Amino acid sequence: MAINVDTVYKTVLLILNKEQRGYMTPDEFNKTATQVQLDIFEQYFDDINQQLRVPQTDYDYADRQMNIDEKISIFKTEGNCTYNSGKFNLPTTDTDGNTVIYNGSEPIDGQVSFYRLGTPVYTPNVGFPIELQRLQRNDFYNIERSPLTASTKDFPTFLYENNKIIIRPVSIVSGVSTSFVRKPKNVVWGYQLGNLGQYVYDPNPASSTQIELNASEQVEVITRILLYSGVIVRDPQIIQVAASEIQQNEINQKS
Numbered sequence: 001m002a003i004n005v006d007t008v009y010k011t012v013l014l015i016l017n018k019e020q021r022g023y024m025t026p027d028e029f030n031k032t033a034t035q036v037q038l039d040i041f042e043q044y045f046d047d048i049n050q051q052l053r054v055p056q057t058d059y060d061y062a063d064r065q066m067n068i069d070e071k072i073s074i075f076k077t078e079g080n081c082t083y084n085s086g087k088f089n090l091p092t093t094d095t096d097g098n099t100v101i102y103n104g105s106e107p108i109d110g111q112v113s114f115y116r117l118g119t120p121v122y123t124p125n126v127g128f129p130i131e132l133q134r135l136q137r138n139d140f141y142n143i144e145r146s147p148l149t150a151s152t153k154d155f156p157t158f159l160y161e162n163n164k165i166i167i168r169p170v171s172i173v174s175g176v177s178t179s180f181v182r183k184p185k186n187v188v189w190g191y192q193l194g195n196l197g198q199y200v201y202d203p204n205p206a207s208s209t210q211i212e213l214n215a216s217e218q219v220e221v222i223t224r225i226l227l228y229s230g231v232i233v234r235d236p237q238i239i240q241v242a243a244s245e246i247q248q249n250e251i252n253q254k255s
Helices: 003-016 027-049 062-072 138-146 216-230 236-254
Strands: 078-082 082-084 087-089 099-101 111-122 158-159 163-170 176-182 192-193 199-201
Touching: 003 027, 003 216, 027 062, 027 216, 078 111, 082 199, 111 163, 138 163, 163 176
Parallel strands: 099 111
Antiparallel strands: 078 176, 082 087, 087 163, 111 176, 158 163, 192 199
């Protein structure tokens, strides 16, 4: 469940205006919220790597690894890879029919932006899907020199470089798909001008884009936006309070 962008914006404005500390325009909010969403999203991968090193509880809803993975799962998707001149290109569309872009430009309607490769899979004409084993360049080439260690269709390997997947054995030229993580879409608080020239929220999906993070992140999103807004309105007190709250939240999550 996404976080309602209107709720977040109005909460931020309420806190800022409560003591006449300034105002954040829709454009400033959109840019700030987009950056905050990306900050939190990218932190997930460091957090889950850290949690892999510590014991986890078996208590329902308290397993931190599973909770972080659940937050990332919003952005997980997959698609088919196409063979071309000895290499497989990454998916051009995902299973939801969205066009996948790789050039760093911002996605528009019907597009998703590739972020990180997941698990490539080979599906033979007969049999079950087989997960490909990822190797580094030195291992990938050295392992093929010996008949005892060379890859087979039952135990295929791959090298991932420059958004291309190179698979061994070379006899695999089709039936390859991969999961991947996409980037969050830019946050947009869309609006129309009211009779008095005021900004009026436009909930139409063509005008507004919700914050795609898990609903449990709403407080974190608002706090981080306030941190940035303190810079925008030049209020050191907002910066100090928001930074302290963020630091405490991080300590609680990792302790």
